[in-house]
Amino acid sequence: MSSAGDVILDVRDLHVEIPLSRGTVRAVDGASFSVRRGEAVGLVGESGSGKSMTLRAIMGLLPRPGHITSGEIVFDGSELTTLRASQLRDLRGKRVAMIFQEPMTALNPVMRVGDQIAEGPLAHLGYSRSKAGARALELMRLVGIPDPDRRAQAYPHELSGGMRQRVMIAIALSCEPSMILCDEPTTALDVTIQDQILKLLLSLREEFGMSVVFVTHDLAVVAQTCQSVAVMYAGQVVETGSVHDVFYQPRHPYTLGLLRSVPDFDLVRDSLDFIPGAPPDLMSPPEGCRFAARCSFAQSDCLHGPKPLVPIGDGRETACIHPDRCAEAVREEPVIAGG
């Protein structure tokens, strides 16, 4: 962990609960990770692991009746969980922006895309209509939309999926935020467009020095775009560290399982592995390590007591109490060719 000064976002022991009639879902149950200024962090995990909920909690936009029960979210020196609604609103869009998974549904179908891009500068930067319009065209050029003055007049359904996601990015960039949260930004796109969009996000991040949080279940996206990664499982962050360290030397059996279940054309492995079993029910999560029931290394001490993230050197943290087991397994059979 580096000095606190260059950390732009620090999430500590975040708990999000969703009370339902059947019981309370602990969607996020003790998630901790941090993002340094100018850094791209991947938040990975399977569906229902709480990655999207963590993002929504940071934005203060949890779906009702979900709410934060405890924990801290410190962004750029201010504690977000105690901000008033109006203060949070001033932050959103201006200093933290969000990019959504599905560019078709996240754009207003009856509004011209140019107007949608111009909204941020109009609302947050106090731009005049003509200045905001010029800004919209400039942003469209920046994100690689050809012929911006004509495309600005278009409605979302008149644009292709890739173009729509570029519009989303232009909207997110419109007020030059210091951090962008991406909720599976490329999942809805086909592979070639996905690659273009990721490259665009990468170059923009470098150009503006923004921090980026990528929520995704696609490990390849994380490897391509991020410096650090936080792995989530059943509402908790189970491992953090640099992408290189975590991907070559995982120290949590869940991370190892995830990496082993990615097909690899370099043929290090004969067959594709999978993680047996299913994630625990978040209404009544098991005591002890949540992954223990599916873990081949589990021992009796895994089943009791909380398993917080513990620093293990090199700025890495893991929630596993037997990280050496993973190290051993990786030594026997490397996860990634040449690793």
Add this chain to the structure above:
Amino acid sequence: MAALAEPVEPAAGLPEYRPARGFRQRWYRTPSFVAGLIIIGALVLMAVFAPIVATHSPTDQDLKNILKGPSSEHWLGTDQLGRDLWSRIVYAGRTDLKIGFLAVILPFCIGTVLGCLAGYYGRITDTIVLYFVNVVVAFPFLILITAILFTLGPGQSSIYIAITLVGWVSYCRLVRAEILVAKRQEYVLAAQAAGLRDSRIIVRHILPNVITQSIVFAMSDIVLVLAAIVTLGYIGIGVQPPTPDWGNMIADGQNFLTTRWQLSTIPGLAVVVTGIGLSLLGDGLADLLRPE
């Protein structure tokens, strides 16, 4: 690739493909819309240019020529006070259409605003608004309007107030229901994530996606309101004599049904034609505004 960039010549024998038409190109191909537009257009023109269209003053009495049949002087004849029936029909249309349109605009606005607030904010706001909606809905439309009119006393301004107090609930329920669906859309979340104010999100993002239903309903609502105004005139608590209104004309004429059937029948026909015209217009508009 270069060949593809060239404009493609239509291949022989293939059916021609034309992209779907927009609203501007489609409206005249929707028969009910065109028919409604012609009927209502004619009625509105008649109402606006009533002083030119009418041959006499609607209130001038000519007691020497009462209950006369149609003639070149009085096209539709005269009533029991010798007033020209054609001129009265025209002026009555002016009154009824004016009240009808105005008495729809106010409930439309109030209902839309309250529906937006209830649907978007939910919780206590929704509970309070729904409480008032339920109170109004609990009574039949016409009975509640009659009760309010008796309290306020007859007259045009009382009609506006009564219909507004009762009519807003339909728009409120429509808009609220549509917003409950629309606010779960991701573009609303995206607008919230962009830090926009609630007022801007409602007006710029949600309302344009939900207002169509209300506009279509307003078209059919005018028919109901018009029928209510005519009914009120008929029972004597609506538009007051001597101002002509189709309702009080029907009421006045019914004593002479056997001698001068035109006195009641023609205002009645006018109501029917207006109702049909507005219904056609509403149906056509619904067809046109429905996404393809």
